[in-house]
Amino acid sequence: MLISPTPLEFKRIFGGCRLNIEDLVKFANQFVAEERRSKTPVLLKATAGLRAVPEAKADAVLRTVRSTLKDSGYQFQDSWADIIKGKEEAALAWIAANYLRGSFDVDSDVPSMGVIEMGGGSTQVTFEVGLDEFERVAEVDRFQFKTGMGRVYSLYAHSYLGFGQDYAQSKLQDTMGSSQSSDPCYPVGYERVKSGIRQTGSGDSTQCRTNIRSLLFQETTAPGRYEHELPVRGRFAATENFYYVRNDLKLPNKEGVCPTEAEAKEVCGLSLTDSAADRACFALSYQLAFLGALGAVDVPGIEVEVQRKINGGDIDWALGAALAHMLSSRVETETQGISMTMSVALTLVVALALLAAAFSMVCRPTGMAKGYDSTPTLFGSKSTGLE
Numbered sequence: 001m002l003i004s005p006t007p008l009e010f011k012r013i014f015g016g017c018r019l020n021i022e023d024l025v026k027f028a029n030q031f032v033a034e035e036r037r038s039k040t041p042v043l044l045k046a047t048a049g050l051r052a053v054p055e056a057k058a059d060a061v062l063r064t065v066r067s068t069l070k071d072s073g074y075q076f077q078d079s080w081a082d083i084i085k086g087k088e089e090a091a092l093a094w095i096a097a098n099y100l101r102g103s104f105d106v107d108s109d110v111p112s113m114g115v116i117e118m119g120g121g122s123t124q125v126t127f128e129v130g131l132d133e134f135e136r137v138a139e140v141d142r143f144q145f146k147t148g149m150g151r152v153y154s155l156y157a158h159s160y161l162g163f164g165q166d167y168a169q170s171k172l173q174d175t176m177g178s179s180q181s182s183d184p185c186y187p188v189g190y191e192r193v194k195s196g197i198r199q200t201g202s203g204d205s206t207q208c209r210t211n212i213r214s215l216l217f218q219e220t221t222a223p224g225r226y227e228h229e230l231p232v233r234g235r236f237a238a239t240e241n242f243y244y245v246r247n248d249l250k251l252p253n254k255e256g257v258c259p260t261e262a263e264a265k266e267v268c269g270l271s272l273t274d275s276a277a278d279r280a281c282f283a284l285s286y287q288l289a290f291l292g293a294l295g296a297v298d299v300p301g302i303e304v305e306v307q308r309k310i311n312g313g314d315i316d317w318a319l320g321a322a323l324a325h326m327l328s329s330r331v332e333t334e335t336q337g338i339s340m341t342m343s344v345a346l347t348l349v350v351a352l353a354l355l356a357a358a359f360s361m362v363c364r365p366t367g368m369a370k371g372y373d374s375t376p377t378l379f380g381s382k383s384t385g386l387e
Contacts, residue, residue: 017061047121052161090125092319112153116291118239205281224294
């Protein structure tokens with residue numbers, strides 16, 4: 001289960017963090033019998049938001065989380081609650097996608113697939129590379145994964161910190177300044193007051209992408225400019241915000257398609273009264289600009305499709321974390337790739353994605369769980385050996 005609060009929601013005391021972790025534990029209790037909990041590991045992995053805050057504040061959050069999980073009744077060690085590196089977040093999503101895809105199965109001829117995961121604070125890009133090229137990958141982007149059957153995958157796994165959709169949207173507003181009276185990244189009818197200046201939306205996706213490229217993508221860490229960036233290749237699943245935006249807009253094709261200029265133009269032309277139009281104009285424009293900066297749009301040999309699920313399971317780095325944890329724990333392996341059997345009915349990973357504000361640290365208010373139905377589908381509908 002993932003939690004994704006916005007920066008404005010970090011205005012409560014640390015006690016709120018404990019309460020929210022306890023809510024997650026109650027959620028887990030629905031699926032793990034009481035007699036099995038002491039043998040069921042619980043993990044917490046914080047991502048981009050907590051990586052971006054001062055170390056002392058991040059440590060304070062983790063101390064609260066660790067204390068709460070120790071009292072949860074589940075199997076827990078302090079090292080199981082931590083802040084993961086950007087490349088780890090990227091690689092875990094790749095592991096999840098390719099596990100669900102069947103790429104790790106014994107004698108599988110299913111090629112691996114890359115993943116572009118656009119979150120709120122960062123965007124991750126991960127794909128497999130050959131051993132020769134892997135030796136030239138920067139250490140910060142280098143990740144190797146070994147399946148339970150001993151096969152090693154070498155990955156380029158990069159996290160563009162600060163280039164998640166929410167952070168980028170906020171930063172673009174700040175970068176524009178108060179001298180401009182209109183904002184093309186918002187639909188007609190939208191307005192805000194900045195430094196006493198009234199700014200209105202003009203709903204122009206083309207100009208919005210131009211602003212994104214000129215005001216956000218000139219930094220040396222931006223997509224298309226990062227010095228250690230490798231050219232993308234092959235097939236990619238574009239997930240997280242790529243899917244959520246389409247779902248919020250109730251677009252007919254939520255998955256299996258790539259964002260298009262025509263879609264962005266149409267959404268930016270919606271009136272403010274249309275559901276999700278105020279944020280979706282920027283979102284679709286930003287997604288197109290990001291993919292364009294990567295060189296992933298209308299390029300032969302590169303295929304990008306929005307996907308949330310593969311074979312019934314969610315493409316989620318939390319699943320990748322669960323699988324990696326089980327491998328590191330050296331539990332009994334089965335004959336199918338990295339599928340495993342545990343001494344418990346289900347190994348549950350409670351992964352909490354903490355988005356943190358610069359000035360105050362707490363967990364999200366009640367009701368901010370994102371992206372899941374009441375019944376989790378991390379492991380898909382097929383038999384995986386995890387049940």
